[in-house]
Amino acid sequence: MSSLLKHRGLLLLVIMLMTVFIVACSSNEDAASDSEKTTDPETTEELNEEGSSDGELSGDLEIQYFVGGYGDSWWKEVIADFQAEHPDLNIIEHAGPNINDEMRSRWVANDPPDVVYIDGAGSSETQMVEDGQLMNLTEWVQDIELENGDKLIDSFIVQPGTFDGDIYSLPLVFDTWGTWYDKAWFEEEGYTVPTDFDSFMESMKEIKDKEGIDPFVTSGQHPYYFLRGMLFPAFGAAGGEELLADVIQGKEGAWTSDVVLETMKKVEEMQKEGMFDSGLGALNHTQSQMNFLLHDNAFIPVGFWLPNEMANDIPDGFDFGFIPSPMQDAGEPFAIVPDLRPLAIAEEAKNPEAAKAFVEFVFTRDYAMSFSEHTGAIMNLTGVDLTENDQVPAYLTEANAMINDPDQVKIYEKPHPMSADLETPVGDALMSLMLGNMTAEEFTEAAEKAAADYRE
Template sequence: MKKTLWSAVILVLFASMVLAACSKKANNTEPTPSASSSAPASSAPPSASASSDKPQFENTTLNVAAFDGGFGTVYWEEVVKKFETDYPGVKVNLETKKGDIFRDYVKTQFLSGNAPDFIATPFVETYAKDGQLLELNDVFDKEALGKTGPLKDLILDGFLDANMPLGDGKIYYAPTGFNVQGIWYNKTLFDGNGWTKPKTWDEFFAFAENAISANAALYTYQGAYPSYNEMVLWPMIASHAGPEALKKIFNYEEGAWSDPKVKEVLGIFYQIAQKGYLMKGTIALNHTQSQTEFLNGKALFIPNGTWFENEMKDVIPKEGFTFGFMAPPVFQGDQPYAVASNGYYLIPKNGKNPELAKEFLRYQFKDDNILLNVQKTGELAAVKGVVEMAKPYVSPAIYEALSVFDQGVKPVMTAWKATPPLSVNVSEAIFNPLNSVMNKKMTVDEWSASIEKSMATVRKEIAATESK
């Protein structure tokens, strides 16, 4: 999982972007085997079948590394075959791995000077700040494949700005799928009991009685990976403490976690723990285990993203369960928010075939490939009109989640200030103490102080690098 002063501006721009687009009607397990197409390689130039201005390439081998996460690998397996067909002579080598295994694999490839030509990942590390990525502005200035006008005009407003990690107007991350994150519940159970999803935290905690009647806990999360709770935490902070408070957090500012309203937000998790509302055993479970328990009715609410349904498709109960989505509840009178995010397409500077990688990036935004991804995984590209394009191919729950910004909910995006390599894992520093809170071994003040201490180290290391 998973930037400077401009992040606050992007938050506002992105909010208006999503509302406008929708109104138009729009980190972790074992590795998987490598997947690659078997199309023969040759020195023949690409045909003109995919684009009238298709370039020719001296090197026709493309090495692609793609993260195997909640959406799986089926899209990548299909799209590389299509690319080889549309560009005769091109051979694509596809490497996919899961979770931190993928993250470590990519890091190793960078360090060895053998980076893939093209990477699809949720992890961006410090690659841009370290000068290891190609600038991508030229790709988005170029005409979109199959359309007239530059590719940048197709992208949801604000997404390219949000992928300029150095704040210098240069795009180093291209946005992948647009997803929404929040809280999920069993719509069948709720409808059958006449329950209305809670909009405030008072209403949420009142659901404890409903949980008892359903022989379930009120809340669970992916215990081994407590950072899933960022899907609740960031919207709560934006809602209760305000976007400016969130900007201070993303810029590692001193005192950001001591803000009284931020501590009130942390107190929601403390209440869940102290009142016994967390599903027993949660902390010992990984993401699929806790999600399976939720699907089996052991808890009423769980945080996750719009990949949830696809990720768990093999264990969804055949009867009595339907996915329901809601934005995190708010304190009375506050504006609701939900996390909107994208993964990243990266092109390493020391890749062997950068021009072909750029063409492969442009290829991802063709209408037929956008639709292929929706059909195979339910993931939506960060392009205008994508929600309505996807409607016939996604479940009602996914459509409900993706349309949440039509319902008065505002989006929030993480926009961390770019840093040098740090001794502190920021996500772990924030969220790992949550398990101690849930075990009733840590108070809100202690949690806040722990984060402040870690962020002080971050600021010190940033200052040491900038002074050189």
Template sequence: MKKLLKSPAGFVLMILFILVLAAGCSSDGGSEEGSSDSKTANDGKVNGTLEIQYFVGGYGDSWWKEVIGDFEEKYPDVKVVQHAGPNINEEMRSRWVSGDPPDVVYIDGAGSSETQMVEDGQLMNLSDWVKELKLEDGTPLMESFIVEPATYDGEIYSLPLVFDTWGTWYDKAWFEKNGWEVPSDFESFMSTMGEIKESEGIAPFVTTGKYPYYFLRGMLYPAFGAAGGNELLNDVIKGKESAWTSDKVLEVMKKVEKMAEKGYIDSGFGALNHTQSQMNFLLHKNAFIPVGFWLPNEMEKSTPEGFEYGFIPSPMNESGEPMAIVPDLRPLAIAEEAENPEAAKAFVEFVFTKEYAKLFSEHTGAIMNLKGVDLASNDKVPQYLIEANEMINNPDKVQIYHKPHPMSADLETPISNALVSLMLGNISAEEFTQKAEEAAAEYRESNK
């Protein structure tokens, strides 16, 4: 060794030996499948390992498996590693925090927040790239969305895959049997709930207290849209100063207070998770529940015989005014630190077709966020979805309001906690709005 170091040639050989040894030590031998070390660099081509994270909830996973299978057939040099399940957002949290995220993420379910991910710099800016994308018929993708992508200071970080909307569900067969009026505004909503409480001896309305954002998104968002249009809806979501203590917000919260005072909200809702509240609804322990289009698919195996799903926009609007809908989009995004961005982009582009949009409705009973997809003539699409789709697209009956982006988890969590207190009758509407305004002030301060 000493002789080698004494000559120039020997010194060079020694340096080369050290470099080779270092490279060997940093190889990926023995790493687990799906970890970042197992990924293969694609050198600008669509190959290597592609990691995809998707939440499995009410929509199930059959559509994802079919699409991913087709993608692997088209791109045989790509190996897709799927990270999926009902708890996947929590399971993958450490990967995101440590800077080792999957390449593609479907943002949905508890523990996920698109806005939070953008604020944390975790998602790739897609603003320029999306302008190049086209559907199979050559139509630009940006012109084909039912609802355009969320923007953050004018920039796009995700593409809305699923067009869902929260609304209020009821059993059509039960209502027809008892002659109960299907509400079309808050006045008729209260009237019908009063009749049901008196005749059935139940609290007519239930939701989940474990995930109070169900009520926030399912009942309050459309109420804010109906009361103050897109401006009010956007202001409360962004936590704008004085928005939560405005007269219009207080007017809405007084309606919630009235529901609680009348005993129309199930007093046990605070302890229920989403599936427990949905099961109570199916068993006629309650008559109304706010959920998205995924409800019938999620509860398919538990739905009693003869139960007929009915859907209406949440009836928080005033009499004589259209009912309000706020689309709730579920987006696809690419990680800012994706190790295989080319395959990630190929997958996202692959998914957005009308053919897969039809399949999505068949698999999930929900709608993919693309215009011009014929559902009415498809006998595999459930009737409630066809009827809801027709209702939503009737401007005389329903007004659609748009939020700028999802509410940040940093704001939604404290507001949701205060909301539970209001619904349990522990605080007044005025106290709620004050707590919400304080939460918004803290949120604004933390994001300066």
């Protein structure tokens, strides 16, 4: 009897072990089946586009952003906050000073990241729109609201650029090119802060004679610094937004118009009087900015990123002063042409819902204040009072007050950025003029030819 019970006990143990083995195998097969479902490309794409089954955002979200003078600390803060709100998302950052070049092959191959911040060398919003790379946001943006219920579309300092009436990006950064100088140095030496082109020339002559330096510097390797920083305001002041739009869009006859020629004569005068740095052609933007900080030059046209980008190289006692570029005639107000840095969604975005959620997340007045603290620049939203924040640099609050004073400054908006296909040849001709290898008349003819080529 005892032996029988032992055999029965052994048999029961074997049966139990077999049952466990079968259940385990079944569970493994189910797990393998589930794993295959989540790695199936079509299922992954469906999850990316529609979010997880419980309505939360999931899948990969790829964000591309250029890291230049504004740094990346603000981006890190915003992305971390967004990640905390959407833990099921896998956020992949593509960032750096050369990111536009590094990501170009993916854009060409129609495999872009979901969100792109368009800034820095090698990027062109207009080119991307012309190439069909950006999502049309015209209808979607109408329903976005800020934290207090204000419509985002009504809360931009400057409205988004349009292409045939459609919106393909939202302007994140309100920057403006202007002319910088060292306030402390000018006050100490009694140099004149220009108020128009005539006083600009007089101030540069005074500095050239006393200091023995070439007063004006810019990046010869990037002629668009002078084009956007000096010429666009000059065109706005001389011919208004209509002329500004015409030259940017390459309208027939715009570059050879009398008003453009008169403006280019001012540039020719600067060249003939020896105001440009003699080594201009070889300078990149950081070298030109360093020369400016060392008082090898007195004036430089740059955006609000200048102090932040050069923070580690600022000499003791240097005090940044900013004025809109003084290319206008005497008696006229300064001219400002906002240079917006936009955020966009790729037309071929793999996770468009997450991309839209991120873009909407970024545009708040709290993040606008944070942006000024991190970067020393302005986010493109109204209703943000910088004057009460002691973490915002003085030059920015002063410049902001000046820009918003209609008695001092008139703002001219451009329809959209100039296409790289036009800006590059115009910039090449501009450098020839600034180096004394071309007359103002020859420049306008070369620019007109570039515009004709662009229109074809």
